[in-house]
């Protein structure tokens with residue numbers, strides 16, 4: 029007694045045994061809507077992120093990079109600015125894994141120092157952006173009305189300012205250093221974040237369940253933690269992830285036009301800039317390592333940001 | 347529509363005013379700038395500066411005269427080279443930079459859109475992965491690194507193209523390639539994602555139900571809508587390309603405004619830095635305004651909202 | 657009566673990450689020339705997939721017509737090449753979609769969207785096309801057509817847009833019009849107007865109509881025959897009279913009980929409990945078993961064959977079996 033694949037009857041009624049014609053026991057709840065056990069938002073997002081191979085590649089790379097930024101210089105017997113002119117432009121070897129540069133400095137050591145600076149600049153810029161952005165966008169969105177109007181006008185004006193030109197201008201005046209670069213990058217950088225935060229706050233305000241929870245007296249902190257924050261944090265986290273590579277790019281770019289972080293620091297941008305001439309004479313490694321790490325770090329943050337966007341977007345949740 | 351243009355125009359004016367005032371404030375506050383010390387030994391330069399910036403006047407008069415000079419397209423003198431003004435540099439360097447920029451935009455927009463469409467039409471196919479692979483690399487590799495890689499491989503190792511200067515079409519290929527790859531990648535990704543979204547829309551299904559050819563559906567119905575977001579990011583891309591010319595011109599020894607600008611930064615030639623920044627900012631801010639207006643004209647919905655609403 | 661369309665054993669599946677969705681699982685029905693057939697069923701039962709399959713508009717991947725024939729005017733569309741199919745779409749068979757707010761391209765004028773089908777299929781001049789377009793706008797009841805052709809979709813209300821969509825569908829004078837929930841997205845008063853428009857158009861052009869809906873109220877007005885669909889299958893077919901007054905399938909009865917009816921004023925509306933089965937792994941037997949108040953052991957195990965009650969009335973339900981009828985009389989209906 030089998031039904032065909034599509035469930036079409038393949039027997040005539042006479043073949044069906046009589047004893048099948050009795051009322052079926054109703055199994056209680058069988059017809060009830062079976063609600064899928066809802067994983068928590070973060071677990072769900074994490075699970076989706078794990079499935080994204082490219083984003084995982086980026087994440088793993090960044091973790092390794094962070095570890096190397098911390099411990100890399102310790103592994104090496106050389107100091108970051110230790111010059112050794114007789115051993116200038118040594119190709120990668122057992123003593124110098126990444127070779128040496130024009131002053132005989134160890135590229136391996138300098139690369140991890142560069143990682144410290146690039147990551148520090150990127151993360152600090154993102155952190156400051158998000159802090160100002162949350163305060164500004166939060167107030168703007170929450171207060172609404174006149175306040176919102178004025179604050180948004182200011183944002184609109186700042187948004188129109190050419191970002192890198194303002195950064196250049198500020199650095200010319202302030203003089204390039206680690207702290208002034210971070211300041212310059214964030215002076216107008218927070219605007220994008222503030223816009224996103226404001227949008228999210230407006231969305232929260234519209235959520236019906238906020239109103240509902242108010243009138244039913246549910247503890248609102250719980251509601252906010254459980255329902256609101258996850259939904260609003262998504263775009264903010266994604267924006268942060270994408271701020272980091274753009275800050276790293278900006279830092280390297282500034283090095284190139286002579287506004288880079290000054291020694292004794294060795295940022296990737298400075299290293300790459302110093303090696304521009306060297307590459308023509310065949311000493312590729314001096315450029316290759318900083319260039320590779322700038323690019324791959326940006327790549328890693330970009331794919332991680334994309335992955336997070338897909339993983340955190342509640343609209344795509346099914 | 348008129349109201350919309352007017353509003354954008356006012357915002358543009360305010361933005362311009364902010365950047366001009368910012369340069370002024372910074373200039374008078376720089377310690378050791380020619381405005382606060384007598385470092386510049388050259389008499390001609392000193393005289394030029396005083397004449398242009400009215401340094402004998404109080405600050406508020408200086409400020410007004412500064413605004414006035416910019417309004418008349420006079421961007422001031424140089425302190426490193428006597429008898430050299432920002433306007434001289436601009437008239438020499440800007441046409442070249444402009445050419446580089448325009449060619450880059452054309453290349454980036456055309457190739458980015460084509461790449462994005464191909465990827466969307468072959469969603470999850472080999473072309474899609476290939477195109478998006480290129481795009482992710484294009485976004486991740488900074489243009490100055492790409493430039494050096496191109497010089498190293500294409501010009502030095504293979505000897506296919508010249509490395510530097512801006513003297514013939516062959517000289518232009520590498521700088522444009524280095525500068526266009528990033529924007530191309532961004533456009534490709536954006537085109538792909540909006541195209542994919544647009545292709546699921548009901549009006550595309552409707553167009554299919556009309557029996558239109560795939561070619562018509564893509565180019566007449568889908569692409570128009572998919573390109574709207576591309577227009578909105580043109581301002582940002584333009585800014586990226588413009589700042590990109592600074593490094594690209596330096597690397598390829600192209601005698602454009604970007605190269606002069608970087609030189610002035612390295613020499614701390616403050617008036618040139620300020621003048622060029624104001625010029626470029628104004629250029630970008632006006633472009634941004636035009637892009638906004640173009641968007642308003644192309645998307646019929648915006649026109650309506652401005653007319654019907656408010 | 658001449659059959660304009662005959663669909664036999666149509667099967668459509670979608671391959672997704674979660675598995676294969678068997679959206680349409682062997683559907684048979686036909687449509688006579690000049691009549692209106694309504695396909696009715698809950699949301700998700702496969703109505704849209706069925707209508708898209710007739711137009712061969714199932715997106716592939718993920719979708720695929722895995723079996724069946726779609727015989728339109730004597731030719732099997734299931735065997736047509738994509739290119740040949742394109743000459744059918746919009747010309748012989750047209751389609752109207754549910755949401756008029758999204759069915760029109762926001763960046764093209766109404767005129768462009770109206771005329772493009774005509775121009776690309778019949779190669780008429782744009783002047784002729786415009787004349788025809790104005791004629792169609794008149795037919796669907798849009799005043800001042802010449803002016804309005806130059807406008808964009810957002811300048812029209814929902815009801816007006818649906819009229820335009822109908823005009824677009826009819827401009828090449830098709831023989832068959834498939835309307836997939838054409839009134840679902842509209843206000844009740846506008847719904848009535850659009851339904852009247854369908855009647856008017858059918859009277860004027862003699863077009864055959866397949867009307868897809870989840871709302872029996874819509875059907876009552878304009879359908880000649882009704883096919884009731886459930887979980888990817890058609891479980892009862894009949895004339896409007898037969899379905900409304902002698903529904904045989906418990907699901908059809910349930911549907912009727914859950915719809916407000918003028919002739920049964922004062923009766924309570926009883927919604928059907930539960931949800932349709934998962935189409936990833938549909939049951940081998942009757943898919944309604946879990947929700948059916950008359951479910952028997954046999955229902956779970958074997959899918960009931962189609963039983964012909966009259967020439968026009970067919971039903972797939974084990975209650976039609978003699979032994980079930982005995983069971984019904986033996987046990988007083990407490991259910």
Ligand SMILES: Nc1ncnc2c1ncn2[C@@H]1O[C@H](COP(=O)(O)OP(=O)(O)O)[C@@H](O)[C@H]1O
Nearest residue numbers: 670677679698699700701702703704705718935
């Ligand atoms: N593109 C698709 N991919 C996967 N499943 C689909 C797709 N389109 C439709 N389905 C599935 O087919 C079933 C029937 O859908 P549909 O025909 O749209 O229902 P309705 O009767 O409401 O029009 C649904 O369960 C739906 O999940």
Ligand code: SF4
Nearest residue numbers: 942945948955973974
């Ligand atoms: S076959 Fe059985 S379960 Fe299905 S509708 Fe008929 S009685 Fe109910």
Ligand SMILES: [Mg+2]
Nearest residue numbers: 703704836837
């Ligand atoms: Mg449907």
